[in-house]
Amino acid sequence: MIAIIDSGIANLRSAEKGFERVGARARVVDDPRALREASGIVLPGVGAFRDGITKLHRGGFVEPLLRAIESGKPVLGICLGLHFLFSESEEFGHHKGLNIMKGRVTRFPDSVASRNGEGPIDRLKVPHMGWNRIRIEREAPIFRGIPDGSFFYFVHSYYVAAEDASIVAATTDYGIRFTSIVWRDNLFACQFHPEKSQTLGLQLLRNFASLT
Numbered sequence: 001m002i003a004i005i006d007s008g009i010a011n012l013r014s015a016e017k018g019f020e021r022v023g024a025r026a027r028v029v030d031d032p033r034a035l036r037e038a039s040g041i042v043l044p045g046v047g048a049f050r051d052g053i054t055k056l057h058r059g060g061f062v063e064p065l066l067r068a069i070e071s072g073k074p075v076l077g078i079c080l081g082l083h084f085l086f087s088e089s090e091e092f093g094h095h096k097g098l099n100i101m102k103g104r105v106t107r108f109p110d111s112v113a114s115r116n117g118e119g120p121i122d123r124l125k126v127p128h129m130g131w132n133r134i135r136i137e138r139e140a141p142i143f144r145g146i147p148d149g150s151f152f153y154f155v156h157s158y159y160v161a162a163e164d165a166s167i168v169a170a171t172t173d174y175g176i177r178f179t180s181i182v183w184r185d186n187l188f189a190c191q192f193h194p195e196k197s198q199t200l201g202l203q204l205l206r207n208f209a210s211l212t
Contacts, residue, residue, distance in 0.1 A: 002026040002212055003038035005065070007045050007081075008055050015044050015078065018195035022202050024209035035064040040212030041073060043189075045080030049089040049105060049158070052080050053097060062098065069100065069187055074211045076142075077189030082160060082182065085189055091158050101182065103162040112175040124175040127157040132192075134170040140183040142207040143169075150200045152180075152192035159191065186211075 004015050004026055012028045019026035026042070035041055043065065045052045056062055069075050077085055086097045089105035097105070108126045136148040159178040162168055170181035172191070180191045188208065194201035 001038055002040040002042060002209060003029045003034050004042045004044060005035075005056075005061055006030040007043070007052055007059070007061075011046070012044060014193075014195045015042060018202060018205050019209060022206040022209060024205070024212075026209075030059070032060040032064040035061070035068050038068075038073070040208065041065065041068055041075045042078065043075065043081035043084060044078045045084065046155070047080065049080065049083055049091040049097075050093065050095045053084055053089075053095060056084065066098070066100070072186050074186050074208065075188070076208050077187075078195075079156060079191060079193055082189035082191055083158065085182070085187070086160055086162070089158065100187070101162065101167055101184065102164055103160055105158050106161055107158050108175065122175060127155060128159075128174045129155050132172050132174060134172055134180050134192075135177075136170050138169045138183065140169040140181070140188065141211060142181075142183070142188050142204050144207050145203045146200055146207075152190075152194065152197040152201060154180075154192045156191060 006028050016026050083105045085100045086103040087099045089095045111123050131151045132154050133149050133151050162179050167182045167184045168179050169183040171177050172180040182189050194204040
């Protein structure tokens with residue numbers, strides 16, 4: 001059984017249904033003790049970093065999650081769940097993350113220089129919302145059947161600036177190139193929403209489920 005952590009800040013049913021559609025057993029759990037028995041763990045989240053990380057701590061999920069990662073259990077972070085894994089976030093102030101991976105969660109700039117360095121400044125619409133493609137930087141187990149350049153569905157105003165380039169499995173361009181998937185051993189996390197990304201999103205969930 002794959003445990004989907006009930007952080008109170010995500011559309012948990014959509015993630016649960018996504019796994020159901022690929023034939024995987026998954027359920028939303030609000031008791032951190034359930035993580036011990038799970039074959040895999042999903043850490044979802046939408047909204048503000050501060051609220052989400054506070055609810056994880058208050059719900060008692062942090063220590064069991066860290067133990068599960070250290071034990072080698074497959075873990076998948078989705079959207080804000082990706083952000084939680086890093087050292088800190090500057091969303092609405094300065095807030096500490098789980099520090100499993102080194103890096104900072106920072107906001108998209110309002111404007112960026114044109115690609116060729118000439119011409120007007122390009123304005124960015126923030127949040128970054130809608131379909132965008134990934135560029136695969138390292139072949140990861142969850143990429144099986146997912147070609148380079150595949151499109152996924154994003155909704156976010158903040159992105160991860162990872163200190164260690166070796167954990168970056170895929171990037172995406174939106175004015176700047178940002179990290180869209182990380183992978184280290186049994187730990188995976190994506191900035192987009194696979195459960196909202198149709199066929200290829202379901203393939204990613206299927207690939208993760210196959211590791212559990």
